[in-house]
Amino acid sequence: MEATPSPTGGTSVAIDSDVLVIGGGIAGLTATLAAARAGADVRLVSYKQSTLRNASGLIDILGYLPDSDGPVVDPYAAIPDLPSEHPYRIVGTDTVEEAMALFDDAAANYRGGHTDANALLPTHGGTIKPTARYPASASAGLASDERDVLLVGFEAMTDFDAPRAASHLAAADVPFEVRGVTIRFPGDLRADAKVTRYAKLLDTDGTVTVRGRDRPVREALAERVNPHLEGEERVGFPAVLGDDAAGAVREALAERLGAAVFEVPMGPPSLPGLRLEDALFDALDAAGARFETGNPVVGFDGDGEIEQVYVEKNGAEIPYAADEYVLATGGLVGKGIESERDEVYEPIFGCHIAQPDDRYAWSEHDAFGDHEFARFGVQADAELRPTDAADDVAYENLRAAGSVLGGYDFAAEKSGSGVSIATGYAAGRSAAARVR
Structure with a gap:
């Protein structure tokens, strides 16, 4: 110095x-x-x-070329x-x-590095998005997968209208049947609860009270979803399924639902981000x-x-020097x-x-x-x-x-x-x- x-x-x-x-x-x-x-x-x-924290968590290389009619298949090949x-x-x-x-x-x-091709993932709005890398939590939701899907939304999370998203996906001619339902998240989370509050509760498998009984939240959530399943092999939730123990949350839900579980990327604030x-x-x-x-x-x-350069700290301008x-x-x-x-x-x-x-x-x-x-x-x-x-x-x-x-x-x-x-x-x- x-x-x-x-x-x-x-x-x-x-x-x-x-x-x-x-x-x-x-x-x-x-x-x-x-x-x-x-x-x-x-x-x-x-x-x-x-x-x-404001991004979806998806990593795009190149989804569309100017004036193109559809998404880019291989972004590396399209760069020239x-x-x-x-x-x-x-x-x-x-x-x-x-x-x-x-x-x-x-x-x-993250997944997607095994191929140069873009993957196609559903968004919370019900569109299909080409992307090069995606969180493991979203991998069971690929639009190229032909297994049928049930999308599950929560009443308090108005950013994800699962029935509407499902309707849009169906109109996009995806190779699977898709429905959407909206349920009440178990427990007494406030209507304005942050996504991190949902994640923490699921991470710890915390206790929630359902009809006067204390239950582990993962079990209670699965029980709320199960009556809506009609043989779907995949279930998509808004991207709030844990943080530190996200994999364990998905595995526990998948076991109780008898279906693969994935997260649908959401807008800000974004837990995958x-x-x-x-x-x-x-x-x-x-x-x-x-x-x-x-x-x-x-x-x-x-x-x-x-x-x-000068960095302002508490009203003072502190010099920072570097070679590059x-x-x-x-x-x-x-x-x-x-x-x-x-x-x-x-x-x-x-x-x-x-x-x-x-x-x-x-x-x-x-x-x-x-x-x-x-x-x-x-x-x-x-x-x-x-x-x-x-x-x-x-x-x-x-x-x-x-x-x-x-x-x-x-x-x-x-x-x-x-x-x-x-x-x-x-x-x-x-x-x-x-x-x-």
């Missing part, structure tokens, strides 16, 4: 590392893990908690068909595959990486190369990119973001049109270093990863988590290689 002038006056001691990753989403976590496993001393700083500025084209197909191998190792409770967050932070711990959340990066020193930096702060939704009436900009380093001068060209009249703003983001070179308006590298020791990058529409493509993992991996490995 060395004493450096503070922008608020006086001197501060710079907190040093080989690589400093800014941003705690899946791109930042992957960059940190990749750099740490490559032997670098890595620190992650993030203003907010990981956004994974993407525009040249797409992040996948920048890092290359081999890097995407290596990045997913890193993910598979860190998230051992929280489980994935735990797995990735455990991997960071094992790799020796350091991380901290709750404090924003508010400035930096450097011209052509980042010398240090990774920017993984998110896109327009995550506030890694900001917008005003006449400008879109990256707020920490002022990285260039290409945009039409006419604000009305940022979007289309059709809500589901080809919106320019969906592709707003930092442009980068082959090493993911941000470039300026003349396509020159802005900072030699800065790399960008995840949805802060431009050139792709992750919502339309269903590619958000895959791009984050691939570019996070590439940025982390490249940063680590430069400091060894």
Whole structure:
């Protein structure tokens, strides 16, 4: 550490590392893990908690190509068909595959790595979603499985209307019969109980009172579902079936129901997302990486190369110095990119973001049109270093990863988590290689 002038006056001691990753989403976590496993001393700083708790827990590489009629079967084979500025084209197909191998190792409770093909999973809205990786808890729910399905919703969880979801799935011409029922979850959970409350109760097989009798909750839940079964071989529940003991919860329910049990991915707050967050932070711990959340990066020193950044803590601006930096702060939704009436900009380093001068060209009249703003983001070179308006590298020791990058529409493509993992991996490995 060395004493450096503070922008608020006086001197501060710079907190040093080989690589400093800014941003705690899946791109930042992957960059940190990749750099740490490559032997670098890595620190992650993030203003907010990981956004994974708001994600479904499904990991998409590429679900749809522009103007395609249906879902992509093999996302790796489709990458060469993407525009040249797409992040996948920048890092290359081999890097995407290596990045997913890193993910598979860190998230051992995920499935889908046995094949290059996308899986098709039902969502809580009753649609079919192509995805590359999915939690083991969802694996019995694959839409390609021909076994009949009973979907079970809970009265207090209005986000999952099981009969409606079943009706939508049936209309999608799935290769199985599907019905939906809504039951009251056993016990006296409040109507506004958090998903973690359901999970904890099922984890511990806690006692609930049903018609004046105390019963283990797993047994009581199975007894409420059993009268609705009409020979279905699979039963799907909203994704609240335990956390630390999720596998044991599913096994206990499956035994009592005589059917395979799976979870249907839900919207935020997402228990599968929280489980994935735990797995990735455990991997960071094992790799020796350091991380901290709750404090924003508010400035930096450097011209052509980042010398240090300033992290705001309790009103003071603390310098953090590193040899290499990774920017993984998110896109327009995550506030890694900001917008005003006449400008879109990256707020920490002022990285260039290409945009039409006419604000009305940022979007289309059709809500589901080809919106320019969906592709707003930092442009980068082959090493993911941000470039300026003349396509020159802005900072030699800065790399960008995840949805802060431009050139792709992750919502339309269903590619958000895959791009984050691939570019996070590439940025982390490249940063680590430069400091060894």
